[in-house]
Amino acid sequence: MQRHNNKIAMALSLGGLALAGQVQAEEGKLYLFNWTEYMDPAIVEAFEAEHDVEVVQNYFNSNPEMFAKLNAGGVSQYDIIVPSNYYVPRLIETGLVQPLDRERLDNLDNVMAQFRNPAYDPGGRYSVPYQWGTTGLVYNTESFPDAPKSWSLLFDPARNDTYPFGLIGDGQVALSSACAYLGHGYDCTDMAAWREAAQLLIETKGRDNFSGFADGTPALQQLARGVTHVGMSFNGDFLFARGEDPDSFENLAFMIPDEGAEMWVDTMMIPAQAPNPELAHAFIDYLLDAEVGAQLSNYNYYASPNAAAVPYLDEVLTQPPIQPSEADLDRLRFTPTLEGERLQTFQQLWSEVKAR
DSSP states (O other), rough: OOOOEEEEEEEHHHHHHHHHHHHHHHHHHEEEEEOOOOOOOOHHHHHHHHHHEEEEEEEESHHHHHHHHHHHTGGGGGEEEOOGGGGGHHHHHHHOOOOOOOOTTGGGGBBGGGGOOOOTSSGGSOOOOEEEEEEEEEEEETTTTTTTSSSSHHOOOOTSSSSSSEEEEEEEEEEEOHHHHHTTTOOOOHHHHHHHHHHHHHEEEEEEEEEEEEHHHHHHHHHHHTTOOOEEEEEEEEHHHHOTTTTTTTTEEEOTTTOOEEEEEEBBBEEEEOOHHHHHHHHHHTTTTTHHHHHHHHHOOOOOGGGGGGSOGGGGGGGGTTTHHHHHHEEEEEOOOHHHHHHHHHHHHHHHHHHO
16 A cells, blocks of 8 residues: 655635635546555446546555645545544544535445444544455565564564564554554553553664565565565555465465554545545445445455445455454454544654654
8 A cells, every 4th residue: 555646735725725626526536545556446447437527546655644645735635535543533633524424325334333333433424434454464484484473573683683674654553563562452552651662663673684664565565575574564465465476475474463463444534625525425335335345355355344245255355364363353453543642642752763
């Protein structure tokens, strides 16, 4: 999951922003801001044909990058964004997104019960689940033939003092993974535990075989090329990339560490000043269709939150690593949503980690 977007100048007045939105809407374009390789081109083409519109896609590589670009003008540039669960409250509280018109979403009842009233968006007023998955370790099985299911492949120099490794660039996920390794739990929010985890990250990135920070797709590319031998990525991205280039991924495997790891839900939301919110609702509803929802998961190899889609899913999506085992499910947690003082403390700690 990665890439770039274009910015609208922040100096535009509210009137100018509204006018820009009208022009884009009149042009019959839907502006989608998404992770890379996360949308089936065939779905886009079918929607374009059915609604006689053009879908314009731009991409981001991490939730912090998406949030920053919305703050830099993207709130009036995109019709749909695809943030992860722990960023949903932050988007709502900062006024960057608008409530959904549920009357326009005929297929909303297809959403699985466990995703209808999520803690990150009570009642589902602002978001609709898109896909869900896990963040774990991808490692070279030749370099680590007896690898434990543990974050120690990253954090214990006695376990790996030779092979290059990378850390995920999303600060919350990196810090939470360090917390899990230290025994504080992946979803820890205790300040003392955070400081201990931050110190571990500083020590880890100071090792000679640390290659740097990389998110999602770039991390997998480094692993496939042998630039790194262990790193953090997402279960669906791993399976997708392995299917695209089986030779490069022949000796790579995905694991969920026993100390605990992240389960996430990516959602669909509409920015507060979206150029075409009506078309955005139409696209969200289109993806909630049973067969379209299955087509999406069959393309990007992630688990579907769409109950009606289940009969149409490929078999590979019904087993690990896409559907975690019961034991692994018990170890998965959502990344905590941070607000106020806790958010400030995290940002300070993460800035210190990156600077040292």
